[in-house]
Amino acid sequence: MNAEAERAATFEAPDDFDERRRTLQSAHEHVLAHNRGHRTDALLTPLNAVLQLAQDLTKSGVTREQQRLAVGICNQLASSPLQSKNSPRW
Numbered sequence: 001m002n003a004e005a006e007r008a009a010t011f012e013a014p015d016d017f018d019e020r021r022r023t024l025q026s027a028h029e030h031v032l033a034h035n036r037g038h039r040t041d042a043l044l045t046p047l048n049a050v051l052q053l054a055q056d057l058t059k060s061g062v063t064r065e066q067q068r069l070a071v072g073i074c075n076q077l078a079s080s081p082l083q084s085k086n087s088p089r090w
Contacts, residue, residue, distance in 0.1 A: 054077060
């Protein structure tokens with residue numbers, strides 16, 4: 001094989017190149033989605049804990065102004081895009 005033919009052969013993609021690329025891309029997207037779920041779950045736990053504390057505060061005999069603020073906190077937390085359907089709501 002001459003030098004030019006050798007260079008051309010080196011740069012040729014294997015026959016299954018597109019299939020391999022699609023498989024790797026799919027695996028990459030799967031890992032990203034999995035990691036995104038873990039990060040969201042890690043944020044939901046403290047968010048739900050703060051929501052529960054704010055709900056408890058509204059029932060603790062605070063002043064009218066403190067009650068208004070606690071309800072506002074609850075509403076803000078409950079409307080968070082991170083809030084899951086099964087999380088406590090105000």
